[in-house]
Amino acid sequence: MGRPRVTVIDIAQAAGVSKSTVSLVLQGSPLVKGTTRAKVVEAMNELGYVYNRGAANLRQTGSKSGIVGVVVNDLTNGFFAELAVGVDIVVQSAGFVQFLSNTGESIDRQREVVASMREHGISGLLVSPARGTDPSDFAPLVEAGIPVVVVVRSLPGGKLSSVVADNPSGVAGAVRHLVSLGHRRIAFLGGFQDTAVFHERLSGYRSAVTAAGFGFDEALVVPSAPSRAGGADAVARALAVEERPTAAVCFNDAVAFGACDGLRSHRLEPGRDFAVVGFDDVIEARTAVPALTTVSVDPQAMGRRAGQLLLKQIAAGGVSSEAVMTSVRLVVRESCGAPRLAAQA
Template identity: 70%
Template sequence: MSKGRVTVVDIAHAAGVSKSTVSLVLQGSPLVNEATRAKVNAVIRDLGYVYNRAAANLRQTASSKIIGIVVNDLTNSFFAELAVGVDMVVQSAGYVQFLSNTGESIDRQREVIASMREHGISGLIISPARGTEAADFKPLVASGIPVVLTVRNISGAKVSSLLSDNRMGAAQAVAHLAGLGHRRIAFLGGFPDTAVFEDRLKGFRDGLAAAGLPFAEELIVGSAPSRAGGVEAIERAMLIAERPTAALCFNDAVAFGVCDGLRARRMEPGADFAVIGFDDVIEAKTAVPALTTVNVDPQGMGRRAAQLLMKQINAGKAEPEAIVGAVRLVVRQSCGAGMKNQQWRNAV
């Protein structure tokens, strides 16, 4: 078999049929009997071949000018900002961006990636859906398509990654809350089966340990990493016998939901309960109260991911690189900093 991309000739050789027969199968022609069609399709699956419809229609020999970007939750404004950052770079390089949302569905993710490959994408930037495994990237790696993972990493994927220093950011946030006098600090929101949750929880525990505070399992309340998830998380946290007085939220979307949930209980974020988010999306600065959060710079992350991808495309090879971006705590009003004579106490 030829090295690099799998070709129609490779399929024909492995299936023991002619190149023209393989082409007819790819085109869905009724001229091929079902037994032969099944055999060819089995080989196509085994070798990870994807029919490039754009190439077939246009007879192109040059690579496309299309970059695929796949995210797990486009309802979270973080990913919209990330996509804007990607577009800034790819547009100036003469490429267009194909954006797709998986909604955390593995099946949907596989469908959109297959469709993007059919249209001849030159590279892929992806924040993978929950449950994605390293094996899901094998066909892309085998075909030489550069891939950059963002936000979520997949161990053993053998592709490039651009992540944030989640652990450090969470530790900084907890240190700040402890410095304000809080002793019962919760960690709210996020799916516990994701690497990002794991890293931020480790940072949360680091911050507690550094402040000499005990870790309490009941103060870890997982939920969907969304505004609705934040409302649910704070409602559950308020049922704890010894309530928290502050929370580090998995992301800004959860933090906004926590603020909504507090107000529903006639509690004011920043005055009656301290809230810190994670990401620093555009709305964080204009929220009321303005959200204290760990700045990840979503647009900047998108630009860096696109620059890394373009570097690999231009080099003609996908040498995996792992980059971890720095973060910083941005202190605003939602954590209660700067309030005079604020006495934090456990709610009963």
């Protein structure tokens, strides 16, 4: 059973005002004095009231909500822009509008935007959660019958639907490819250690280097922010290891681009002096110099799949827990040095 729904009458009683006054405050009417408005807002906060603006509009129009919330943790990463495009293609074709927001890895910001989206009457939420997110943060939506689909980053124990990539096999395949090119010291660069996706990708790395007979060397695992700047920092630290690596599998393409920048600052050319492999296959991977070898997730396809799952639950009129794992594949380009090494064979 969910918690009892707080009503306008409850707020009016708590604030010592009339029901109509509360309604005027919710509508943003200038007819209510500042002191009275403050009392009403305080009562709303104490009671945990969420004003569903969308529902209010629906009561007036008799229509059905056509808004889908999409919350991502880092919109500066091209992966999430492409993911959002994939979501939009699907929801737009179904007559929904995408309400997109970026949290910048802030849990407080995430809570604010999700509350705002709920206030506007979203029909469902698709979210790539900020670091440290507690699955219970989405319990009020689930209790209200609003479907939630977690994408990219899973939330273990959350009992929420999810769409994630096959992270372990993707990284393992990248390591095996580098081994086939003759590399023996292979680093794993980037990623926040407090996210499930980091450990999923690290597990693929660990299993592959162990299977290759190299053993797992903690010194070759260099966490960092999953960004271009983080990649430059991570590769600099990797190069400082006593027996430094000759190749790296990066947490994502942003880290890989940064690693290439960092290598050049050390007068090393990626693809010639040091092999670099990314993860995601964003659009820029094909046009980078050198073109980036990467594990292709196809972010637009992942967005489409997540959108389809969310729409299915919206249409069913209920909340369910369904896990989807999308396949990945290694796309070999120039940054791993394959053409050069193959020519020497």
